[in-house]
Amino acid sequence: MSIIEIDKVTKHFSKEIHALKDISLTIEKGEMVALIGSSGSGKSTLMRHVSGLTLADKNSQSAIKVLSNSIQQGGKLDRNIRTSRAQIGNVFQQFNLVNRLSVLTNVMIGALSRTPSYRSLLGHFTTEEKHLALEALERVGLKNVVLKRASELSGGQQQRVAIARALMQKAEVILADEPIASLDPESSRLVMQTLKDINEKDGITVVVTLHQVDYAQKYCRRAVALKDGAIFYDGQIQHLNDDLLASLYGAQHTPEETSTELDMKDLNGILLAENGRINPKENHSLLN
Numbered sequence: 587m588s589i590i591e592i593d594k595v596t597k598h599f600s601k602e603i604h605a606l607k608d609i610s611l612t613i614e615k616g617e618m619v620a621l622i623g624s625s626g627s628g629k630s631t632l633m634r635h636v637s638g639l640t641l642a643d644k645n646s647q648s649a650i651k652v653l654s655n656s657i658q659q660g661g662k663l664d665r666n667i668r669t670s671r672a673q674i675g676n677v678f679q680q681f682n683l684v685n686r687l688s689v690l691t692n693v694m695i696g697a698l699s700r701t702p703s704y705r706s707l708l709g710h711f712t713t714e715e716k717h718l719a720l721e722a723l724e725r726v727g728l729k730n731v732v733l734k735r736a737s738e739l740s741g742g743q744q745q746r747v748a749i750a751r752a753l754m755q756k757a758e759v760i761l762a763d764e765p766i767a768s769l770d771p772e773s774s775r776l777v778m779q780t781l782k783d784i785n786e787k788d789g790i791t792v793v794v795t796l797h798q799v800d801y802a803q804k805y806c807r808r809a810v811a812l813k814d815g816a817i818f819y820d821g822q823i824q825h826l827n828d829d830l831l832a833s834l835y836g837a838q839h840t841p842e843e844t845s846t847e848l849d850m851k852d853l854n855g856i857l858l859a860e861n862g863r864i865n866p867k868e869n870h871s872l873l874n
């Protein structure tokens with residue numbers, strides 16, 4: 587069963603910036619797919635299209651569906667976007683958690699799409715909701731920090747809280763955009779293992795953008811590689827050989843250099859790209 591259907595998605599940010607070029611892609615239920623490619627290749631833009639946070643070019647043939655529900659078509663957001671979004675758990679660094687709230691409340695916010703908002707705004711969560719949030723936090727190995735403020739957690743812990751929130755939300759799909767971009771190797775391993783665990787045990791479909799090809803190879807079977815906004819490779823990750831990787835990441839690529847070289851270069855790219863993308867209103871619209 588197809589969970590994500592992306593059809594002919596084209597996006598210009600300006601005349602010069604053609605961020606996505608006729609992307610068509612289908613992701614099946616239960617897959618864990620790595621979205622890879624060098625900085626600026628269009629990974630985040632594609633993820634944001636799937637969440638309906640960015641719209642494709644107007645009057646194009648573009649269409650995106652999640653669980654057969656339309657997210658956007660021809661550059662227009664679907665009317666029932668709230669219902670469609672409820673199926674999608676976002677693990678996006680730029681609007682992950684409400685820092686001043688406790689970890690537990692942040693996870694319970696995951697139930698907002700199913701809860702009358704006056705109740706959740708007043709902080710009136712039911713006992714069942716509290717139990718579900720505790721269970722979700724236990725799943726991601728964070729039961730010991732439930733009453734801490736989100737801002738007190740490490741980056742990796744925050745990512746795992748976002749994953750717990752998606753579990754609480756009963757999301758069928760998790761979109762994780764750069765979930766390990768600024769984490770040390772042990773935290774990265776924990777975040778990736780958590781995603782893999784809920785993918786395998788709960789059958790939740792996961793799409794994760796990664797800079798580090800070695801993590802993609804370790805945790806995902808399928809890779810979709812973008813280059814200059816177009817699909818460069820879509821297939822089993824084990825068939826992505828050094829030649830393909832070299833042409834994906836450019837001439838400087840050698841297998842031994844991948845992690846260190848890309849990390850620094852891409853980190854700068856991410857920070858630059860993120861600067862222009864932080865928009866608290868979008869955070870709010872996701873929660874509602």
Ligand SMILES: Nc1ncnc2c1ncn2[C@@H]1O[C@H](COP(=O)(O)OP(=O)(O)OP(=O)(O)O)[C@@H](O)[C@H]1O
Pocket residue numbers: 599603605623624625626627628629630631632852855856859862863
């Ligand atoms: N809001 C925006 N306005 C203008 N241009 C944008 C915007 N968001 C992204 N872009 C441009 O679109 C292209 C794709 O960017 P995107 O962030 O999707 O790439 P990426 O592969 O996720 O990169 P990174 O790995 O650095 O996060 C880049 O040229 C980027 O500068």
